[in-house]
Amino acid sequence: MINRCELFWLFLSGGLLLGVSLGANDAANVFGSAVGTRMLSFRRAAVIASLFVIAGAVIMGEGTSGTIGSLGITVDIINAFVISISAGISIFLMTFINVPVSTSQAVVGAIVGSNIYYGYSTNYTELTSIVISWVTSPVLGAIVAVLLLLIVKYIIRRTRIHLIKLDVILRNLLIVAGAFGAYSLGANNIANVVGVFIPVADIYDIGFLSDTGIPKHYMILLAGGIAIAVGIIFLSKRLMQTVGHNLMPLTPESALVVVLSHSIVLFLFSSVWLRDIVHSIGMPWFPMVPVSSSQVIIGAIVGLSILKRANEINTKRLGVIFSGWIISPPLAAILVYILLRLNQLVF
Amino acid sequence: MVLFKTSTKIIQQVEDFFGNVEQGALTFKRGVLNYLDNNRSGFRDNIESIVVFERKADDIRRSVESNLYQRSLLPQHRGDILKLIDSIDDIVDMSKEILFQFDVENPTIPEELHSDYRKLTSVTVSSIENLMHVARLFFTEPSKVRDAVHRVYSCEKEADKLALKIKRNVFSGNLNIDLSEKFHLRYFTLHIENLSDLTEDVADLLNIMAIKRIV
Numbered sequence: 001m002i003n004r005c006e007l008f009w010l011f012l013s014g015g016l017l018l019g020v021s022l023g024a025n026d027a028a029n030v031f032g033s034a035v036g037t038r039m040l041s042f043r044r045a046a047v048i049a050s051l052f053v054i055a056g057a058v059i060m061g062e063g064t065s066g067t068i069g070s071l072g073i074t075v076d077i078i079n080a081f082v083i084s085i086s087a088g089i090s091i092f093l094m095t096f097i098n099v100p101v102s103t104s105q106a107v108v109g110a111i112v113g114s115n116i117y118y119g120y121s122t123n124y125t126e127l128t129s130i131v132i133s134w135v136t137s138p139v140l141g142a143i144v145a146v147l148l149l150l151i152v153k154y155i156i157r158r159t160r161i162h163l164i165k166l167d168v169i170l171r172n173l174l175i176v177a178g179a180f181g182a183y184s185l186g187a188n189n190i191a192n193v194v195g196v197f198i199p200v201a202d203i204y205d206i207g208f209l210s211d212t213g214i215p216k217h218y219m220i221l222l223a224g225g226i227a228i229a230v231g232i233i234f235l236s237k238r239l240m241q242t243v244g245h246n247l248m249p250l251t252p253e254s255a256l257v258v259v260l261s262h263s264i265v266l267f268l269f270s271s272v273w274l275r276d277i278v279h280s281i282g283m284p285w286f287p288m289v290p291v292s293s294s295q296v297i298i299g300a301i302v303g304l305s306i307l308k309r310a311n312e313i314n315t316k317r318l319g320v321i322f323s324g325w326i327i328s329p330p331l332a333a334i335l336v337y338i339l340l341r342l343n344q345l346v347f
Numbered sequence: 348m349v350l351f352k353t354s355t356k357i358i359q360q361v362e363d364f365f366g367n368v369e370q371g372a373l374t375f376k377r378g379v380l381n382y383l384d385n386n387r388s389g390f391r392d393n394i395e396s397i398v399v400f401e402r403k404a405d406d407i408r409r410s411v412e413s414n415l416y417q418r419s420l421l422p423q424h425r426g427d428i429l430k431l432i433d434s435i436d437d438i439v440d441m442s443k444e445i446l447f448q449f450d451v452e453n454p455t456i457p458e459e460l461h462s463d464y465r466k467l468t469s470v471t472v473s474s475i476e477n478l479m480h481v482a483r484l485f486f487t488e489p490s491k492v493r494d495a496v497h498r499v500y501s502c503e504k505e506a507d508k509l510a511l512k513i514k515r516n517v518f519s520g521n522l523n524i525d526l527s528e529k530f531h532l533r534y535f536t537l538h539i540e541n542l543s544d545l546t547e548d549v550a551d552l553l554n555i556m557a558i559k560r561i562v
Contacts, residue, residue, distance in 0.1 A: 038422035160487045163560070164361070167421045168354045251560075252423060 008204040011077045012197055012220070014084035016227035019193035021091060022103050023053070023231020026189065026293040028239040029262055030181035033255030034174040035240045042237050048175065049182040050229035056186025057225030058218060063272040063288035064188050065221065068195030071108065071126050072115040080196040082343065083110040086336035090328055099324035102292030105134065106332040107192045113333030117340045129287040134325070137265055137291040138299025145261040145300035146307045152253055170252045177259040184266035186225055191290040194224035254304055261300040262293065295325065353418050357411060361486070364407040364432065365479045368439050371400035372475040375442035379468040382449050383461050394446050401443045408436050427556045434549045435482065438475060441545060445538045454531050457522050460513060467509040467536070471543040474502035478546045481553050492557035499550040506543035510536050
């Protein structure tokens with residue numbers, strides 16, 4: 001007879017699989033430029049990314065996970081499982097036809113689909129802030145990338161640094177920016193992996209280190225972080241070695257700027273601490289929502305291409321990516337509806 | 348930390364390489380001038396010196412190549428930089444070859460042509476010196492390469508004009524020399540002219556490399 005603890009982990013596996021998929025795909029956004037331009041070995045990149053993604057998930061993952069948890073009512077753990085599985089299947093289907101999609105969009109689409117199925121109202125305030133963030137985050141990525149590139153170019157020009165020395169400095173900065181990116185990725189995107197499980201975890205004995213007094217949600221965030229790390233270590237190599245060349249060829253300076261922009265934007269959408277400071281002086285701040293790592297990267301690359309007036313950007317590929325962003329949320333919503341209907345019919 | 352030390356070492360090697368090429372070019376100039384002045388001992392010394400410079404340039408080139416690959420430095424620019432160093436190394440090789448040709452073939456150069464040969468040699472060596480300046484700029488201030496490279500082009504054009512002038516004088520009939528000697532002089536003019544053409548090719552390469560760095 002399966003006990004409640006085993007049941008929890010069995011259903012959480014749906015979210016963890018999503019975490020593995022996220023690690024496999026999104027780690028390339030963080031270290032792809034460095035590995036793709038052969039400035040960093042895959043092994044080194046994978047170890048750094050894994051450690052920092054877990055740290056980000058556990059230390060700062062609470063903010064965005066709270067937003068995902070409050071988007072609608074997660075009825076029970078089976079519902080949470082179906083949401084994760086539907087998001088996972090829609091990502092798989094889109095990836096199968098070679099269209100990159102955002103895990104955040106698939107998860108949000110699935111939560112909305114679940115709300116529609118159960119007849120619960122969606123928290124439209126949160127939904128609106130999430131949908132706005134899908135538009136603002138790539139735009140912000142582009143703006144930050146343009147500003148950073150101008151600063152980097154100015155510094156390089158002023159210091160007249162030798163190309164060989166610059167290469168070594170950029171290599172080290174790419175490692176630092178990548179680590180920051182992995183931390184921000186863990187902090188921001190952990191919500192997609194375990195966000196829907198946290199509200200229903202209270203009634204379960206999760207077993208794992210439960211007698212230590214550490215709150216349950218930290219354990220779940222840790223498990224999600226480890227799942228992302230597994231995806232990075234075992235499944236991200238091929239993508240990491242090819243990303244960065246798909247949309248536009250990147251110089252090492254541009255690669256650094258793209259990774260740094262991505263890290264900064266994800267951090268801005270994840271840091272509760274920063275939000276509280278800005279709110280305390282009466283200023284508006286970014287909502288704590290999981291944004292798409294890929295969308296921010298693409299925004300940054302498009303920003304750089306506009307700055308450089310480059311014709312090298314692959315507009316056809318960009319069109320395919322945009323269409324993926326539009327299709328994936330309704331696809332996940334339809335899938336979750338079908339799966340919940342099937343669940344009702346079978347059980 | 349190791350990479351920082353290695354990069355400092357490679358930067359020094361690249362600087363030594365450029366310095367060596369400049370020394371080789373000056374030795375080439377002195378060699379041609381000594382030949383024209385019939386200073387045989389000076390000319391022999393110049394040949395010995397340019398052999399040393401050429402060998403040293405080859406050693407540095409090999410060391411830079413292996414260091415860049417072993418340390419996986421400059422993955423994006425490595426191919427271009429190695430091509431650049433190879434091409435610059437060809438300049439020293441060609442300078443040495445020309446001096447050897449003077450030594451072996453011992454061309455008879457009429458007094459009337461000495462002044463133009465001196466000018467042709469000087470302007471060719473200026474072209475090499477300007478090229479080394481551009482090569483250094485590529486590594487530190489690539490945005491200035493585009494303007495600086497014009498000095499190389501202007502020297503090369505000047506060398507072309509002088510070479511044409513020499514060839515016209517040789518075949519004009521004003522000089523009392525055999526047709527075989529005229530052919531001989533034409534080849535020696537062509538050898539020096541080829542050297543300045545080579546600097547133009549390397550300048551083109553540097554121009555493209557700089558654009559790639561800036562964009």
